[in-house]
């Protein structure tokens with residue numbers, strides 16, 4: 536997969552049959568679906584999930600793909616937000632065998648094909664698209680092109696934490712001291728520009744994903760770390776209502 540990969544962007548709705556559901560405590564649900572008429576995705580792309588009530592009311596939200604393009608199923612990891620309309624339904628109600636209306640893959644900009652040395656900086660559920668990149672990198676032997684930084688309050692709140700640690704991701708916890716993948720104890724704190732400067736050595740692109748506050752904080756920190764703003768690509772997960 537090159538780094539100007541041919542990016543399929545689906546315009547029509549299809550059906551995803553839920554094949555696996557794993558509820559991870561009260562916060563996250565991992566859902567794996569078999570998609571009818573599926574187009575290959577590029578790591579970083581997302582799907583739109585549309586829920587439909589019996590009275591015809593619909594609500595739709597975007598969810599990044601965590602799965603490798605070669606995975607026969609697509610994988611979503613959804614954070615259940617308090618009173619969240621769609622995330623609450625996906626977390627509390629969805630079961631194996633259910634069918635969901637889906638549209639995707641979507642996104643042409645926030646994609647990584649494997650050949651550009653990149654740093655990916657995630658806050659909380661913002662790590663999801665980077666899991667697809669990580670899995671793709673591992674399968675295609677391009678892991679050395681990808682540096683992943685993930686930040687959250689505590690280790691237990693970070694989805695895919697074991698997979699990230701195994702990959703050698705840099706984990707920055709803001710409310711817990713932590714021995715990181717580099718074997719170094721890190722005192723609880725937000726990511727420092729100095730840390731980013733070291734991790735970003737030699738990169739040609741930076742991806743940032745998370746809440747509005749997180750992406751704006753990391754954008755500033757990357758600037759302080761000397762990363763040019765024209766190589767930074769941002770995806771913001773925000774409240775929709």
Ligand SMILES: Cc1cc2nc3c(=O)[nH]c(=O)nc-3n(C[C@H](O)[C@H](O)[C@H](O)COP(=O)(O)OP(=O)(O)OC[C@H]3O[C@@H](n4cnc5c(N)ncnc54)[C@H](O)[C@@H]3O)c2cc1C
Nearest residue numbers: 597598599613614616617618619620621622663774775776
């Ligand atoms: C490209 C993209 C990819 C994404 N990928 C992911 C992903 O992989 N995983 C993931 O978990 N999310 C992802 N998101 C976010 C996702 O699309 C939804 O925004 C998220 O799940 C919240 O939707 P919801 O319907 O549950 O919450 P909403 O009902 O939209 O509410 C969002 C929050 O706002 C609060 N709220 C709602 N209405 C009000 C109000 N009137 N006053 C005050 N507060 C209110 C709710 O309590 C809730 O906490 C992505 C977003 C984008 C744009």
